[in-house]
Amino acid sequence: MIKYILGIDGGGTKTEAVILDIEGKVAGTGTAGGSNTNFISRREAAEAFKQAISGAFEAASVTAKDIGCAGCTFWTVANEVFDELRIPVQPKSFSEHAVAFERAGIEELRGIAIIAGTGSSCGGFSDGGQRFTVGGWGPLLGDEGSAYDIGLRGIKRALWSAEGRLPDTLLVDAVRSYFGIEHAKGAIGKLCDTKINQSLVAGFAMEVSKAAGMGDEAAIQIIEEAGEMLGEMAAFVARQIFTENDGFPVVLAGGVFNMGRLVLDPIRAVILPQFPKAKALIAKMKPGEAVARLAYKKCFGG
């Protein structure tokens, strides 16, 4: 009887479930909205997990009883959902940094992983099994260099221009069309609630990226600064566990890295002078698939 492997990953704005067959081929994928319990309730996260998993079951034409092994992020939520869907296995839990390494195709958990999606964090893993992480503090106290951070800076910059306190920028029109408002200052009304609407703010990062692509100086500066902050975060972590002569991968995982050289060049510019043998690698595999592959290896060996 063929058993399948289920992997499920929860991000700030997207949840992804992937089913692998016993040969390691992708049999089906399902997606849903965000499920990071730093930002939404466990109940909402569980709903997103259920939706993504059900979608993957349907796409792969399998049922709960066919699952022989599973991996997850957000273990508590996964356990609850697995019980409810009667999936007959205990999911194995993986950190977002371990998932990032897998997404970049790196077998050995050694090097630095920078996560910059809706939020941001950085983890480092040494030869000797040392583990050092920073960030992941959420939108109020941290998330430097994340899509949330880039989006918020972009909106603020537009408002200052709209008010005449700073020179004009394409971001003013971008705020108007993004929020569907007549005047950029209307964004204040859209975000005046004391509850941080993280997805709405992070979504504007894409507009900042577009404006930068059109040569807007203000937008370019915001993205370059995000890159510098991410680079400094990674260099700080690297200094804790590596020496300047060590060679190691710096895995870049998350939507922010889709912005390309504008964010990547400043990261390299900060890290390389301190660690000339470090090498940046973009995590390209889908996160749900990476979680499934990690689970596969844990259940059935490399």
Place this chain on the structure above:
Amino acid sequence: MIKYILGIDGGGTKTEAVILDIEGKVAGTGTAGGSNTNFISRREAAEAFKQAISGAFEAASVTAKDIGCAGCTFWTVANEVFDELRIPVQPKSFSEHAVAFERAGIEELRGIAIIAGTGSSCGGFSDGGQRFTVGGWGPLLGDEGSAYDIGLRGIKRALWSAEGRLPDTLLVDAVRSYFGIEHAKGAIGKLCDTKINQSLVAGFAMEVSKAAGMGDEAAIQIIEEAGEMLGEMAAFVARQIFTENDGFPVVLAGGVFNMGRLVLDPIRAVILPQFPKAKALIAKMKPGEAVARLAYKKCFGG
């Protein structure tokens, strides 16, 4: 039959009601928690208004029917509460900038008012009746130089030190005792909710001020930067309505200015080179009393 004058002011963390007798002497004062509807619900604001007004009634030994004239900030809330308490007058509404001028004892509405309490904003009033305001955008998009801003920067700075990313500062111990936690990074747990706890963050501004008083470089820098931002906000407003040869008062109103020269010197350093004849004045009168005095003048003439 003697009639009394009631004034009520709502701030981010404090509400104050003051009753004046017909000669303009303070007959009684009542206070309550915050009532700024930018941060709390109208229902909570109305409760704070009621509590402050009832306290003032009691202190002055008057009842609702003795009130012959009244002033307020947050007109909608005041109207609702006045109906409920059967206060037989319509309150006159005043802006926080007008209240700031009155608090500084300035009769004529001309000059600049910088508000830096829990939040921040700036208003300017020209000879010709021109009015120009900036800020007041709330904790997510604005509030530069406010107690909220100072508190948040202080907490972030402590966390970076606790993590080893920046040199040590007294703010690390201050965060531990302020939040009652073992390790400074526990502050992340206290503030990880996506709802901005503005009073809790703004309250830490006082700890930043204390650390600065003990010579802590990190704390001093945070407060000086707040002063610079407030100064730049005021200078921007002044450039819209005054010329460099104009003399005008710059009224400073709000708890941030209790920090003294550390915040005041940078404000002067920004404004004076551009407007040598401007003069900073601290608003010392209690805000509730200022609202009552404005109402008095409006009802009975100067």
